[in-house]
Amino acid sequence: MAAKIITITSGKGGVGKTTATANLSVALADLGQKVVCIDSDIGLRNLDVVLGLENRIVYDLVDVIEGRCRIRQAMIKDKRFDELFLIPAAQTRDKSAVSPSDMIALCEQIENEFDWILIDSPAGIERGFKNAIAPANSVIVITNPDVSAVRDADRIIGIVEAEEKGPARLIINRINPELIRRGDMLDAEDILDLLAINLVGIVPEDETVIMSTNVGKPVATEEKSKAGQAFRNIARRLMGDEVPLMDLDLKEGIFQKISKIFNTGGK
Amino acid sequence: MSDWLPRLSRKNRSASKAKDRLKLVLIHDRTDISPSALEDMKDEIIKVISNHISIDRDQVKIQMVHDGREQRLIADIPLQPLR
Numbered sequence: 001m002a003a004k005i006i007t008i009t010s011g012k013g014g015v016g017k018t019t020a021t022a023n024l025s026v027a028l029a030d031l032g033q034k035v036v037c038i039d040s041d042i043g044l045r046n047l048d049v050v051l052g053l054e055n056r057i058v059y060d061l062v063d064v065i066e067g068r069c070r071i072r073q074a075m076i077k078d079k080r081f082d083e084l085f086l087i088p089a090a091q092t093r094d095k096s097a098v099s100p101s102d103m104i105a106l107c108e109q110i111e112n113e114f115d116w117i118l119i120d121s122p123a124g125i126e127r128g129f130k131n132a133i134a135p136a137n138s139v140i141v142i143t144n145p146d147v148s149a150v151r152d153a154d155r156i157i158g159i160v161e162a163e164e165k166g167p168a169r170l171i172i173n174r175i176n177p178e179l180i181r182r183g184d185m186l187d188a189e190d191i192l193d194l195l196a197i198n199l200v201g202i203v204p205e206d207e208t209v210i211m212s213t214n215v216g217k218p219v220a221t222e223e224k225s226k227a228g229q230a231f232r233n234i235a236r237r238l239m240g241d242e243v244p245l246m247d248l249d250l251k252e253g254i255f256q257k258i259s260k261i262f263n264t265g266g267k
Numbered sequence: 268m269s270d271w272l273p274r275l276s277r278k279n280r281s282a283s284k285a286k287d288r289l290k291l292v293l294i295h296d297r298t299d300i301s302p303s304a305l306e307d308m309k310d311e312i313i314k315v316i317s318n319h320i321s322i323d324r325d326q327v328k329i330q331m332v333h334d335g336r337e338q339r340l341i342a343d344i345p346l347q348p349l350r
Contacts, residue, residue, distance in 0.1 A: 146285075147285050147288065147289055147292075150289055151289060151292055151293065151296065154293050154296060154297070155296060157336070158297060158336075161336070179282075180282070182280065183280030183281070183282050183283065184280055184281045184282055185282055186282050186285055186286060186289075187282070190282065190285075190286045193286075194286065194289050194290065194293060195336075196333070196335040196336045197336070
Protein backbone atom coordinates (compact mmCIF):
# COMPACT_ATOMS: atom_id res chain seq x y z
CA MET A 1 0.00 0.00 0.00
CA ALA A 2 1.22 3.48 -0.81
CA ALA A 3 2.46 5.67 2.00
CA LYS A 4 0.26 8.30 3.56
CA ILE A 5 1.85 11.62 2.70
CA ILE A 6 1.29 14.35 5.27
CA THR A 7 2.61 17.88 5.02
CA ILE A 8 3.07 19.86 8.20
CA THR A 9 2.75 23.58 7.70
CA SER A 10 1.80 26.74 9.59
CA GLY A 11 1.95 30.04 7.78
CA LYS A 12 3.76 31.74 10.63
CA GLY A 13 7.33 30.74 11.37
CA GLY A 14 8.54 29.47 14.71
CA VAL A 15 5.35 27.75 15.87
CA GLY A 16 6.88 24.27 15.90
CA LYS A 17 6.59 22.74 12.42
CA THR A 18 10.00 21.13 12.50
CA THR A 19 9.61 19.96 16.10
CA ALA A 20 6.25 18.43 15.23
CA THR A 21 7.57 16.75 12.07
CA ALA A 22 10.53 15.27 13.93
CA ASN A 23 8.44 14.07 16.85
CA LEU A 24 5.60 12.62 14.80
CA SER A 25 8.15 10.81 12.62
CA VAL A 26 9.87 9.36 15.67
CA ALA A 27 6.58 8.47 17.36
CA LEU A 28 5.28 6.71 14.22
CA ALA A 29 8.58 4.83 13.88
CA ASP A 30 8.25 3.82 17.52
CA LEU A 31 4.87 2.31 16.63
CA GLY A 32 6.66 0.08 14.14
CA GLN A 33 5.91 2.19 11.08
CA LYS A 34 8.25 2.78 8.14
CA VAL A 35 8.71 6.53 7.92
CA VAL A 36 10.52 9.03 5.72
CA CYS A 37 10.58 12.67 6.72
CA ILE A 38 11.50 15.29 4.18
CA ASP A 39 12.79 18.75 5.03
CA SER A 40 11.46 20.96 2.24
CA ASP A 41 12.72 24.22 3.72
CA ILE A 42 15.40 24.86 1.11
CA GLY A 43 18.12 27.18 2.41
CA LEU A 44 16.92 26.99 6.02
CA ARG A 45 17.39 23.34 6.84
CA ASN A 46 16.68 22.31 10.40
CA LEU A 47 14.97 18.94 10.60
CA ASP A 48 18.44 17.34 10.57
CA VAL A 49 19.58 19.07 13.78
CA VAL A 50 16.29 18.45 15.57
CA LEU A 51 16.67 14.73 14.79
CA GLY A 52 20.38 14.80 15.67
CA LEU A 53 21.42 13.65 12.19
CA GLU A 54 23.27 16.74 11.00
CA ASN A 55 26.67 15.03 10.87
CA ARG A 56 25.53 12.28 8.54
CA ILE A 57 24.39 14.38 5.59
CA VAL A 58 26.11 13.68 2.30
CA TYR A 59 23.39 14.38 -0.27
CA ASP A 60 20.22 16.43 0.00
CA LEU A 61 16.82 16.97 -1.62
CA VAL A 62 18.15 19.13 -4.44
CA ASP A 63 20.88 16.58 -5.23
CA VAL A 64 18.13 13.98 -5.74
CA ILE A 65 16.00 16.29 -7.87
CA GLU A 66 18.93 17.37 -10.02
CA GLY A 67 20.06 13.78 -10.49
CA ARG A 68 23.39 13.98 -8.64
CA CYS A 69 22.48 10.97 -6.53
CA ARG A 70 19.87 8.28 -6.19
CA ILE A 71 17.13 8.90 -3.67
CA ARG A 72 18.39 6.11 -1.40
CA GLN A 73 21.75 7.85 -1.13
CA ALA A 74 20.10 10.99 0.23
CA MET A 75 18.04 9.10 2.81
CA ILE A 76 19.75 9.23 6.19
CA LYS A 77 18.88 6.43 8.55
CA ASP A 78 17.93 7.52 12.06
CA LYS A 79 20.18 6.60 15.00
CA ARG A 80 17.38 5.05 17.03
CA PHE A 81 14.95 3.57 14.53
CA ASP A 82 15.96 1.38 11.61
CA GLU A 83 12.83 2.23 9.65
CA LEU A 84 13.04 6.01 10.00
CA PHE A 85 14.80 8.09 7.36
CA LEU A 86 15.43 11.78 6.72
CA ILE A 87 15.82 13.49 3.37
CA PRO A 88 17.49 16.79 4.31
CA ALA A 89 16.89 20.12 2.60
CA ALA A 90 19.67 21.71 0.58
CA GLN A 91 21.31 24.45 2.58
CA THR A 92 22.99 26.61 -0.02
CA ARG A 93 21.13 26.20 -3.25
CA ASP A 94 18.65 28.41 -4.99
CA LYS A 95 15.05 27.81 -3.89
CA SER A 96 13.84 27.72 -7.47
CA ALA A 97 15.70 24.42 -7.86
CA VAL A 98 12.56 22.59 -6.68
CA SER A 99 9.09 22.57 -8.25
CA PRO A 100 5.80 21.02 -7.10
CA SER A 101 6.09 18.31 -9.78
CA ASP A 102 9.61 17.46 -8.56
CA MET A 103 8.20 16.87 -5.08
CA ILE A 104 5.42 14.68 -6.44
CA ALA A 105 7.90 12.63 -8.51
CA LEU A 106 10.22 12.26 -5.52
CA CYS A 107 7.46 10.93 -3.29
CA GLU A 108 6.30 8.55 -6.02
CA GLN A 109 9.74 6.93 -6.00
CA ILE A 110 9.48 5.89 -2.36
CA GLU A 111 5.79 5.77 -1.50
CA ASN A 112 5.47 2.03 -2.04
CA GLU A 113 8.24 1.20 0.38
CA PHE A 114 7.00 3.23 3.34
CA ASP A 115 3.95 3.68 5.51
CA TRP A 116 4.36 7.42 6.02
CA ILE A 117 6.04 10.34 4.31
CA LEU A 118 6.05 13.45 6.49
CA ILE A 119 7.01 16.72 4.82
CA ASP A 120 8.21 19.66 6.88
CA SER A 121 7.06 22.80 5.07
CA PRO A 122 8.79 26.18 5.12
CA ALA A 123 6.91 29.09 6.71
CA GLY A 124 5.03 31.42 4.41
CA ILE A 125 2.64 30.92 1.52
CA GLU A 126 5.11 31.04 -1.32
CA ARG A 127 6.78 28.58 -3.59
CA GLY A 128 8.36 26.47 -0.87
CA PHE A 129 4.97 25.99 0.73
CA LYS A 130 3.40 25.08 -2.62
CA ASN A 131 6.19 22.52 -3.16
CA ALA A 132 5.61 21.06 0.29
CA ILE A 133 1.88 20.50 -0.14
CA ALA A 134 1.98 19.31 -3.77
CA PRO A 135 2.50 15.59 -3.00
CA ALA A 136 0.40 15.57 0.20
CA ASN A 137 -2.66 13.37 0.76
CA SER A 138 -3.43 15.45 3.80
CA VAL A 139 -2.18 18.56 5.54
CA ILE A 140 -1.64 19.29 9.20
CA VAL A 141 -1.57 22.95 10.18
CA ILE A 142 0.26 23.77 13.37
CA THR A 143 -0.43 26.89 15.39
CA ASN A 144 0.23 28.45 18.78
CA PRO A 145 -2.46 30.00 20.97
CA ASP A 146 -1.63 33.57 20.01
CA VAL A 147 -3.35 36.02 17.68
CA SER A 148 -0.75 36.16 14.95
CA ALA A 149 -0.23 32.39 14.72
CA VAL A 150 -3.99 31.75 14.65
CA ARG A 151 -4.53 34.40 12.02
CA ASP A 152 -1.81 32.96 9.79
CA ALA A 153 -3.16 29.44 10.36
CA ASP A 154 -6.51 30.63 9.04
CA ARG A 155 -4.88 31.95 5.87
CA ILE A 156 -3.03 28.67 5.34
CA ILE A 157 -6.19 26.62 5.94
CA GLY A 158 -7.95 28.67 3.26
CA ILE A 159 -5.11 28.18 0.79
CA VAL A 160 -4.92 24.44 1.51
CA GLU A 161 -8.63 24.25 0.70
CA ALA A 162 -8.22 26.30 -2.47
CA GLU A 163 -5.42 23.95 -3.57
CA GLU A 164 -7.80 21.04 -2.99
CA LYS A 165 -5.62 19.53 -0.27
CA GLY A 166 -8.18 20.11 2.47
CA PRO A 167 -9.68 19.82 4.89
CA ALA A 168 -6.54 20.49 6.89
CA ARG A 169 -6.30 19.28 10.47
CA LEU A 170 -4.92 21.28 13.36
CA ILE A 171 -2.29 20.85 16.06
CA ILE A 172 -2.18 23.52 18.75
CA ASN A 173 1.35 23.70 20.11
CA ARG A 174 2.78 25.43 23.20
CA ILE A 175 -0.36 25.54 25.26
CA ASN A 176 0.24 27.02 28.69
CA PRO A 177 -2.46 25.64 31.02
CA GLU A 178 -1.72 28.20 33.73
CA LEU A 179 -2.34 31.12 31.34
CA ILE A 180 -5.52 29.47 30.07
CA ARG A 181 -6.72 29.02 33.62
CA ARG A 182 -6.25 32.74 34.23
CA GLY A 183 -8.12 33.57 31.05
CA ASP A 184 -5.02 35.00 29.44
CA MET A 185 -4.52 32.46 26.66
CA LEU A 186 -6.89 31.25 23.96
CA ASP A 187 -7.85 27.65 24.70
CA ALA A 188 -8.38 24.85 22.20
CA GLU A 189 -12.11 25.45 22.12
CA ASP A 190 -11.66 29.16 21.26
CA ILE A 191 -9.23 28.34 18.48
CA LEU A 192 -11.39 25.61 16.96
CA ASP A 193 -14.34 27.95 17.09
CA LEU A 194 -12.39 30.55 15.12
CA LEU A 195 -10.73 28.24 12.60
CA ALA A 196 -13.56 25.72 12.18
CA ILE A 197 -11.37 22.69 11.41
CA ASN A 198 -10.71 19.37 13.08
CA LEU A 199 -8.14 19.02 15.81
CA VAL A 200 -5.54 16.23 15.83
CA GLY A 201 -3.86 17.23 19.04
CA ILE A 202 -2.76 19.73 21.62
CA VAL A 203 0.81 20.00 22.87
CA PRO A 204 1.69 21.76 26.11
CA GLU A 205 4.52 24.23 26.39
CA ASP A 206 7.29 22.13 27.84
CA GLU A 207 10.93 22.94 28.59
CA THR A 208 11.91 19.35 27.78
CA VAL A 209 11.34 20.24 24.10
CA ILE A 210 14.19 22.75 24.25
CA MET A 211 16.41 20.39 26.22
CA SER A 212 15.86 17.50 23.86
CA THR A 213 16.35 19.70 20.80
CA ASN A 214 19.64 20.85 22.32
CA VAL A 215 20.93 17.30 22.20
CA GLY A 216 19.23 16.21 18.98
CA LYS A 217 16.94 13.69 20.61
CA PRO A 218 13.24 14.32 19.87
CA VAL A 219 11.09 14.65 22.95
CA ALA A 220 8.73 11.89 21.75
CA THR A 221 11.40 9.43 22.91
CA GLU A 222 11.25 10.83 26.45
CA GLU A 223 8.85 8.69 28.40
CA LYS A 224 8.13 11.33 31.05
CA SER A 225 7.84 14.43 28.90
CA LYS A 226 4.33 15.86 28.58
CA ALA A 227 5.01 17.25 25.12
CA GLY A 228 6.50 13.89 24.17
CA GLN A 229 3.33 12.17 25.34
CA ALA A 230 1.25 14.66 23.33
CA PHE A 231 3.18 13.85 20.15
CA ARG A 232 2.90 10.12 20.79
CA ASN A 233 -0.86 10.58 21.18
CA ILE A 234 -1.06 12.44 17.87
CA ALA A 235 0.90 9.67 16.13
CA ARG A 236 -1.60 7.13 17.44
CA ARG A 237 -4.50 9.27 16.20
CA LEU A 238 -2.86 9.38 12.76
CA MET A 239 -2.81 5.58 12.91
CA GLY A 240 -6.56 5.67 13.48
CA ASP A 241 -6.65 5.04 17.23
CA GLU A 242 -9.05 7.01 19.35
CA VAL A 243 -6.95 8.71 21.97
CA PRO A 244 -8.56 11.25 24.29
CA LEU A 245 -7.06 14.74 24.35
CA MET A 246 -4.45 15.25 27.03
CA ASP A 247 -5.61 16.65 30.30
CA LEU A 248 -3.48 19.74 30.71
CA ASP A 249 -4.95 20.82 34.00
CA LEU A 250 -2.42 21.80 36.58
CA LYS A 251 -2.73 20.31 39.97
CA GLU A 252 -5.38 22.44 41.53
CA GLY A 253 -5.39 23.78 45.03
CA ILE A 254 -8.54 23.96 47.09
CA PHE A 255 -9.07 27.66 46.33
CA GLN A 256 -8.86 27.11 42.61
CA LYS A 257 -11.38 24.33 42.94
CA ILE A 258 -13.76 26.59 44.85
CA SER A 259 -13.36 29.43 42.41
CA LYS A 260 -13.93 27.00 39.54
CA ILE A 261 -17.31 26.17 41.03
CA PHE A 262 -18.16 29.86 41.09
CA ASN A 263 -16.90 30.26 37.58
CA THR A 264 -18.79 27.48 35.82
CA GLY A 265 -21.16 29.80 34.00
CA GLY A 266 -18.40 32.26 33.12
CA LYS A 267 -17.25 30.95 29.80
CA MET B 268 -6.33 32.96 46.71
CA SER B 269 -4.90 36.01 45.04
CA ASP B 270 -5.80 34.85 41.55
CA TRP B 271 -9.36 33.76 41.85
CA LEU B 272 -10.90 37.20 41.76
CA PRO B 273 -9.75 37.81 38.19
CA ARG B 274 -11.13 34.41 37.24
CA LEU B 275 -14.58 35.49 38.23
CA SER B 276 -14.42 38.07 35.47
CA ARG B 277 -12.81 35.89 32.82
CA LYS B 278 -14.77 37.70 30.15
CA ASN B 279 -12.59 40.76 30.67
CA ARG B 280 -9.31 38.89 30.49
CA SER B 281 -6.99 39.17 27.53
CA ALA B 282 -7.92 35.82 25.94
CA SER B 283 -11.51 36.83 25.32
CA LYS B 284 -10.31 40.11 23.82
CA ALA B 285 -7.97 38.12 21.59
CA LYS B 286 -10.87 35.98 20.45
CA ASP B 287 -13.12 38.94 19.70
CA ARG B 288 -10.38 40.69 17.73
CA LEU B 289 -9.54 37.54 15.80
CA LYS B 290 -13.17 36.98 14.88
CA LEU B 291 -13.29 40.33 13.08
CA VAL B 292 -9.84 40.01 11.55
CA LEU B 293 -10.56 36.55 10.14
CA ILE B 294 -13.84 37.60 8.58
CA HIS B 295 -12.05 40.34 6.69
CA ASP B 296 -9.03 38.18 5.85
CA ARG B 297 -11.29 35.51 4.38
CA THR B 298 -13.43 37.84 2.31
CA ASP B 299 -10.92 40.48 1.35
CA ILE B 300 -13.46 43.16 2.24
CA SER B 301 -12.37 45.90 4.61
CA PRO B 302 -14.80 47.35 7.16
CA SER B 303 -14.91 50.62 5.20
CA ALA B 304 -15.66 48.81 1.92
CA LEU B 305 -18.47 47.05 3.74
CA GLU B 306 -19.83 50.43 4.87
CA ASP B 307 -19.71 51.74 1.29
CA MET B 308 -21.53 48.67 0.06
CA LYS B 309 -24.13 49.11 2.75
CA ASP B 310 -24.78 52.70 1.62
CA GLU B 311 -25.18 51.57 -1.98
CA ILE B 312 -27.56 48.77 -1.05
CA ILE B 313 -29.68 51.20 0.97
CA LYS B 314 -29.76 53.59 -1.97
CA VAL B 315 -30.85 50.96 -4.47
CA ILE B 316 -33.55 49.51 -2.25
CA SER B 317 -34.83 52.97 -1.35
CA ASN B 318 -35.50 53.59 -5.04
CA HIS B 319 -38.14 50.90 -4.91
CA ILE B 320 -39.44 50.70 -1.42
CA SER B 321 -39.42 52.86 1.66
CA ILE B 322 -37.04 51.49 4.33
CA ASP B 323 -36.00 52.46 7.81
CA ARG B 324 -32.44 53.50 6.99
CA ASP B 325 -31.20 53.78 10.56
CA GLN B 326 -32.18 50.24 11.41
CA VAL B 327 -30.50 48.56 8.44
CA LYS B 328 -27.97 45.91 9.49
CA ILE B 329 -25.59 44.45 6.94
CA GLN B 330 -22.87 42.24 8.29
CA MET B 331 -20.50 39.46 7.43
CA VAL B 332 -20.89 36.39 9.60
CA HIS B 333 -19.08 33.07 9.51
CA ASP B 334 -20.66 29.70 9.60
CA GLY B 335 -17.91 27.10 9.90
CA ARG B 336 -15.44 28.18 7.22
CA GLU B 337 -18.18 29.73 5.07
CA GLN B 338 -18.76 33.44 5.01
CA ARG B 339 -22.23 34.87 4.69
CA LEU B 340 -23.42 38.41 4.12
CA ILE B 341 -26.54 38.96 6.20
CA ALA B 342 -28.76 41.93 5.52
CA ASP B 343 -31.60 42.89 7.81
CA ILE B 344 -33.61 45.71 6.24
CA PRO B 345 -36.72 46.85 8.11
CA LEU B 346 -39.38 48.44 5.92
CA GLN B 347 -41.03 51.75 6.77
CA PRO B 348 -44.68 51.20 7.72
CA LEU B 349 -47.19 52.62 5.23
CA ARG B 350 -48.89 55.75 6.46
